[in-house]
Amino acid sequence: MSSRKATLTPSSNKILKELGENLRLARLRRKLSTEQVSERANIGRKTLYNIENGSPSVAMGMYCKVLFVLGLEKDLLKVALDDILGRKLQDAELTVKERAPKRKI
Numbered sequence: 654m655s656s657r658k659a660t661l662t663p664s665s666n667k668i669l670k671e672l673g674e675n676l677r678l679a680r681l682r683r684k685l686s687t688e689q690v691s692e693r694a695n696i697g698r699k700t701l702y703n704i705e706n707g708s709p710s711v712a713m714g715m716y717c718k719v720l721f722v723l724g725l726e727k728d729l730l731k732v733a734l735d736d737i738l739g740r741k742l743q744d745a746e747l748t749v750k751e752r753a754p755k756r757k758i
């Protein structure tokens with residue numbers, strides 16, 4: 654199986670690193686070891702290490718597994734929940750239908 658290197662912008666890398674750090678802190682708050690989390694998530698400790706370091710090469714599904722083990726899987730539902738820019742763009746392209754003129758009897 655070939656390994657693909659994900660290329661991200663610096664701001665995306667920063668976000669992934671922050672996500673990894675948040676997951677690490679959540680694990681530590683729960684007093685779980687890397688071994689316990691990796692075993693419960695059915696992933697390798699190296700993969701968990703990469704997740705906690707914000708590696709872009711780790712599949713999104715692996716991040717989901719760790720979130721599930723930590724009881725934070727519902728946080729994924731908050732992503733793009735309030736898409737203000739998307740709604741503005743959508744509203745800008747809405748056409749307002751004009752009513753037909755009333756018939757005179």
